[in-house]
Amino acid sequence: MRDSIQRRAGVFQTVVTLLALAAYLPLLTGCLFKPRTPEPPTGAEIVYLPRGEVPNILANLETALKNLDIAGYDDAIGENFVYLPDSQTKNDYPAVDWANWDREQELAFAGNMFDNISALQANLRDTDIRVDIGSGTEVEWEVIYLLEQTSSDGSVTKYRGGVEIIFRQIGSFWYIDSWEDLQGEPDPDTGAALTSMGGLRGAFASK
Amino acid sequence: MRFAWLLPAIIWAVSSTAALAQSASTEADSSTVGSPDSVAALQSQASDSSSSGIAAATAAAAEAAGLDGAGDGPQPFLVSWDLEPEAGLKATVRKVEYYADLVSHQTLADESKLTENLSIAREEYRKQDKNVDRRDASVLFSGGSLLPFTTTIRTSWGWNEDRTINSAGQTNLIRRDQKRASVNLSRDKIKTGPVSHGLYLNGSIDDMLGENQGQRNDVSNAIVSGAVRSKLALLEGLTVATSVYEERSEGDRALGLTTSPSTADGDSLGGGVFFKRGTWESKFSVRQSNYKRRYLDYRRNSNGIIDTFQVAQAIVEELERQDALSLEWENKYYYRRVGITTFLARDIDEQDYRVSGVGLKENHQDEVGMDLSFRYSSSDSVTFKYKYFWKWDDQTYKGATVSRGRQVSQRRDFDMTVMQRVFAHTGATFKYSAGLTQDFAENQFNDNDRDRYVIDSSIKLSTDWTGKFKTSLSLSYNHVEDISIRQSRSANNNEKDTYEIVPGYFWPLAPWLDLQQDFRISIQFTDYVFSGYPGVSRQDDYNKRGNLNTRVTLRPNPRLTCTISHDYSAKFNASRTRTDVTGTDFYNRDLEQRISTIDLALTYRATEWFKLEGASYRTKDLRDTFGATASTRDTRSGEVWLGCVVKKSWGSASNKTVAATVRQYYANGPNVQESNAQYWDADMSFRWKF
Numbered sequence: 001m002r003d004s005i006q007r008r009a010g011v012f013q014t015v016v017t018l019l020a021l022a023a024y025l026p027l028l029t030g031c032l033f034k035p036r037t038p039e040p041p042t043g044a045e046i047v048y049l050p051r052g053e054v055p056n057i058l059a060n061l062e063t064a065l066k067n068l069d070i071a072g073y074d075d076a077i078g079e080n081f082v083y084l085p086d087s088q089t090k091n092d093y094p095a096v097d098w099a100n101w102d103r104e105q106e107l108a109f110a111g112n113m114f115d116n117i118s119a120l121q122a123n124l125r126d127t128d129i130r131v132d133i134g135s136g137t138e139v140e141w142e143v144i145y146l147l148e149q150t151s152s153d154g155s156v157t158k159y160r161g162g163v164e165i166i167f168r169q170i171g172s173f174w175y176i177d178s179w180e181d182l183q184g185e186p187d188p189d190t191g192a193a194l195t196s197m198g199g200l201r202g203a204f205a206s207k
Numbered sequence: 208m209r210f211a212w213l214l215p216a217i218i219w220a221v222s223s224t225a226a227l228a229q230s231a232s233t234e235a236d237s238s239t240v241g242s243p244d245s246v247a248a249l250q251s252q253a254s255d256s257s258s259s260g261i262a263a264a265t266a267a268a269a270e271a272a273g274l275d276g277a278g279d280g281p282q283p284f285l286v287s288w289d290l291e292p293e294a295g296l297k298a299t300v301r302k303v304e305y306y307a308d309l310v311s312h313q314t315l316a317d318e319s320k321l322t323e324n325l326s327i328a329r330e331e332y333r334k335q336d337k338n339v340d341r342r343d344a345s346v347l348f349s350g351g352s353l354l355p356f357t358t359t360i361r362t363s364w365g366w367n368e369d370r371t372i373n374s375a376g377q378t379n380l381i382r383r384d385q386k387r388a389s390v391n392l393s394r395d396k397i398k399t400g401p402v403s404h405g406l407y408l409n410g411s412i413d414d415m416l417g418e419n420q421g422q423r424n425d426v427s428n429a430i431v432s433g434a435v436r437s438k439l440a441l442l443e444g445l446t447v448a449t450s451v452y453e454e455r456s457e458g459d460r461a462l463g464l465t466t467s468p469s470t471a472d473g474d475s476l477g478g479g480v481f482f483k484r485g486t487w488e489s490k491f492s493v494r495q496s497n498y499k500r501r502y503l504d505y506r507r508n509s510n511g512i513i514d515t516f517q518v519a520q521a522i523v524e525e526l527e528r529q530d531a532l533s534l535e536w537e538n539k540y541y542y543r544r545v546g547i548t549t550f551l552a553r554d555i556d557e558q559d560y561r562v563s564g565v566g567l568k569e570n571h572q573d574e575v576g577m578d579l580s581f582r583y584s585s586s587d588s589v590t591f592k593y594k595y596f597w598k599w600d601d602q603t604y605k606g607a608t609v610s611r612g613r614q615v616s617q618r619r620d621f622d623m624t625v626m627q628r629v630f631a632h633t634g635a636t637f638k639y640s641a642g643l644t645q646d647f648a649e650n651q652f653n654d655n656d657r658d659r660y661v662i663d664s665s666i667k668l669s670t671d672w673t674g675k676f677k678t679s680l681s682l683s684y685n686h687v688e689d690i691s692i693r694q695s696r697s698a699n700n701n702e703k704d705t706y707e708i709v710p711g712y713f714w715p716l717a718p719w720l721d722l723q724q725d726f727r728i729s730i731q732f733t734d735y736v737f738s739g740y741p742g743v744s745r746q747d748d749y750n751k752r753g754n755l756n757t758r759v760t761l762r763p764n765p766r767l768t769c770t771i772s773h774d775y776s777a778k779f780n781a782s783r784t785r786t787d788v789t790g791t792d793f794y795n796r797d798l799e800q801r802i803s804t805i806d807l808a809l810t811y812r813a814t815e816w817f818k819l820e821g822a823s824y825r826t827k828d829l830r831d832t833f834g835a836t837a838s839t840r841d842t843r844s845g846e847v848w849l850g851c852v853v854k855k856s857w858g859s860a861s862n863k864t865v866a867a868t869v870r871q872y873y874a875n876g877p878n879v880q881e882s883n884a885q886y887w888d889a890d891m892s893f894r895w896k897f
Binding site: 035127 | 646700
């Protein structure tokens with residue numbers, strides 16, 4: 001009696017396994033959801049550099065910012081990305097959850113910003129403080145960047161800040177693993193104090 | 208300050224509490240008068256015992272109070288008193304923090320509690336010219352059973368100063384001096400017939416003096432709020448609940464050279480139905496809230512950013528209004544081995560600004576989810592999950608007559624997981640997930656319409672041979688499509704296919720020796736959808752990599768553990784150069800890289816509370832690039848660190864604790880900077896409770 005029950009249980013498990021596989025394999029070859037058909041390209045493409053070199057990653061991020069291109073921004077940010085704000089940003093936007101700002105938050109911010117502003121001029125290597133060749137799987141840079149953002153009502157806001165960036169190599173490509181805003185830097189034209197682009201993250205952070 | 212009307216309420220609450228406490232104290236004092244010799248003997252005994260200080264004295268007084276009636280006498284006002292000073296230091300590569308805290312707990316008659324907290328801290332940053340100083344003090348009183356309702360009274364003072372100097376020598380000072388006093392009164396289970404109520408009242412006074420970028424930022428506020436939560440059990444397992452909340456605040460704000468009154472009003476109304484019977488649970492809830500605030504603020508543009516390019520930073524009196532509605536319905540049902548969960552939610556909110564360029568913002572969000580699980584044996588199960596998420600936001604800028612247009616985001620996700628025991632010692636896990644995220648800009652007010660389609664699937668087999676030797680094999684496939692819809696951005700559209708195989712094993716060769724190896728091979732093909740199209744120069748490419756990680760763990764004796772590991776990875780990138788008439792693609796290699804790292808780690812537990820540890824790694828990175836400019840680069844780098852871990856407690860009930868983790872790092876290589884070539888990392892503290 002016991003043998004009979006065990007045999008039936010074994011058959012049942014085998015049948016369920018085969019049914020699960022039967023459901024699983026077609027899903028691999030099929031298409032559960034269907035993306036939209038894109039318009040064929042016209043005009044100039046957005047040119048990104050190969051991601052096997054550290055300087056190319058920051059250059060690609062700059063290209064993505066100038067072109068308001070979320071796909072290029074996505075390619076530059078690593079899976080374990082963290083953002084660390086400077087004191088001025090934390091003071092201006094105390095309600096934002098800075099302690100848990102990860103890749104998902106960063107892409108939501110970038111997408112929200114690109115959807116709602118008119119233009120962005122970026123120079124992420126306005127001044128090099130410490131830059132290194134890429135070696136091993138981790139590299140640290142410190143640079144000063146300059147951004148000019150044009151809002152939808154035409155007003156222009158400048159940001160300039162010192163940042164410490166950690167790049168990490170995952171597989172064949174480099175990514176930005178950490179972006180730590182240090183402090184605001186002066187306007188190169190007027191000498192007035194500017195804030196870091198943490199202010200943009202605070203303004204466009206997802207709720 | 209416009210909070211004078213709140214002061215009598217606070218004074219009444221504090222004085223009532225003090226009066227009740229005082230009468231309890233008087234009773235306790237009178238009861239100790241009777242037997243001075245016995246009290247002296249007890250106090251002498253208490254001072255000879257292992258416990259000392261205030262705790263022993265209060266214990267003796269408590270005993271003396273109970274002498275006449277063998278414990279039937281009134282409770283002393285001060286039942287116990289604990290002090291916990293702590294001081295320490297935390298050092299990382301970013302900053303060094305020094306801190307000291309003092310926490311004092313008193314347990315009073317009728318289970319009341321009083322807690323005082325003092326703390327001071329300083330942060331010095333290693334890589335930038337920045338210091339942060341903080342001082343905090345607070346007193347918290349919890350009424351216990353002293354009053355017919357739960358009472359909490361809190362006063363606090365916090366001061367902090369953040370001084371940062373940038374590369375041009377400009378100093379930014381952020382300073383804050385904040386004082387706060389608050390009273391909380393609450394009582395649950397107030398019955399009116401079959402209905403049970405909870406009543407919650409809160410009053411507070413805030414006074415903050417702030418400075419930022421040379422501008423004053425002061426806030427003074429009095430806030431009063433109250434809530435009533437009611438519950439009615441209609442039938443067995445069926446409950447209806449409601450809640451009402453109201454908040455009002457008044458005060459002043461000083462921003463720059465301008466001072467103005469500020470007010471805020473908010474209320475919320477909510478209700479829900481909750482059902483639970485057997486294995487079926489269901490809940491439905493709805494909440495509506497409204498909020499209005501008047502305050503001084505800097506002028507902001509249409510994106511909510513302070514507009515610094517206007518004539519000076521204009522300060523305006525802003526009127527902000529927010530309305531929100533949320534609904535939620537969740538069901539859970541379990542029958543034998545089958546479980547079903549469904550979830551529906553809707554959230555709507557509006558924000559309106561009278562002066563800010565933001566104008567009116569609207570947000571709408573819907574979510575639907577369903578989970579189905581079937582556990583057909585103790586270790587085997589199949590689970591299906593589906594989720595649909597839809598949200599949009601819109602904005603009517605200040606002064607605009609029509610809205611910007613909706614920015615819509617839609618996401619659908621499907622997951623299937625099968626866990627199946629295939630053989631006696633072998634388990635298999637099949638996973639499949641598919642997700643499509645779509646973004647639309649109504650009326651094409653931007654060119655960022657895009658779709659992202661992801662398929663992730665894997666099969667993993669794990670075998671536990673004779674309970675010691677373990678093997679695993681994982682096969683996975685990942686497909687990602689990044690599609691920009693508009694013609695101005697579609698040139699970079701691409702599809703990525705990644706195939707990966709990961710075998711591995713864990714082999715405990717002897718009680719003192721373990722061997723583990725994991726091998727990973729992966730290849731990713733990137734296909735640019737419009738490659739070869741006029742004006743598009745992107746070429747398809749692939750990259751492949753292999754990685755072998757070997758780890759040997761030695762435990763020659765119970766105190767010493769040694770781990771040696773080697774990681775070898777090889778990577779190759781190539782781009783398509785042409786396709787012949789038969790459709791065969793030809794690729795040229797762009798990059799070859801080999802990275803070899805050897806690690807050694809040692810841990811020696813000298814005693815139960817003291818451990819020595821150290822580690823070292825060396826890396827060799829050989830990199831060849833091909834193409835118009837071919838190059839070879841060979842770099843070496845490494846790091847050594849040595850340290851110790853101490854955790855020691857002593858004294859009565861281990862009331863004194865020293866804890867410390869200290870490490871000294873030495874690094875070398877082309878990436879190493881002066882700041883991280885040699886530095887120490889520490890986390891040290893001393894804590895004492897008495």
